[in-house]
Amino acid sequence: MIDTEKIRVGTIWLDGCSGCHMSFLDMDEKIIELAEYMDVVYSPYVDAKEVPENIDLFIVEGAISTDHDLKIINTIRKNSKKILALGDCAITGNVSTLKNLAGTDAALEKGYFDLADLNKGKYPDKIVPKLLEKVIPLNEAVDVDYFVPGCPTPANAIYEVLKGLINGIEVDVSKYTRFGI
Numbered sequence: 518m519i520d521t522e523k524i525r526v527g528t529i530w531l532d533g534c535s536g537c538h539m540s541f542l543d544m545d546e547k548i549i550e551l552a553e554y555m556d557v558v559y560s561p562y563v564d565a566k567e568v569p570e571n572i573d574l575f576i577v578e579g580a581i582s583t584d585h586d587l588k589i590i591n592t593i594r595k596n597s598k599k600i601l602a603l604g605d606c607a608i609t610g611n612v613s614t615l616k617n618l619a620g621t622d623a624a625l626e627k628g629y630f631d632l633a634d635l636n637k638g639k640y641p642d643k644i645v646p647k648l649l650e651k652v653i654p655l656n657e658a659v660d661v662d663y664f665v666p667g668c669p670t671p672a673n674a675i676y677e678v679l680k681g682l683i684n685g686i687e688v689d690v691s692k693y694t695r696f697g698i
């Protein structure tokens with residue numbers, strides 16, 4: 518339960534396709550209603566460069582694939598009272614873990630040698646974060662408080678969960694969503 522009147526919320530997408538963030542925007546006019554109770558202080562939707570401290574709820578899309586993902590999820594855990602894993606990639610790894618079948622070297626070979634049109638064979642390791650040996654879901658890296666499945670998570674499930682948290686209750690969204698939809 519979140520105990521402040523206007524909750525401070527962060528959102529981020531890590532190794533995801535942004536589809537779950539698109540669903541967040543699909544709440545449409547309900548975002549205006551939620552904005553009365555929430556301040557979004559860090560997100561692709563706002564221009565903040567650093568993860569702020571004292572976040573009440575951090576909504577995380579995507580799995581953990583790089584050393585940068587790992588660093589930022591640990592900062593988010595340290596700075597947040599609650600973390601919500603949004604969507605199947607965050608919860609199970611989902612399509613993001615397909616790379617695990619091939620391995621990191623094969624994935625880099627495919628992306629930077631086989632399929633590259635420009636700069637073939639040049640992995641930009643000063644710009645691109647280092648891939649982890651294995652893509653993992655959020656809860657293999659940090660403790661996660663809430664899990665809201667779906668690929669993407671439907672907008673009405675996101676709305677019901679956020680409204681519930683604002684009201685201090687955890688809601689069952691199984692009627693709106695399940696893994697894989």
Ligand code: SF4
Nearest residue numbers: 533534536604606668
């Ligand atoms: Fe995209 Fe689906 Fe992963 Fe959400 S769960 S980030 S929609 S692939």
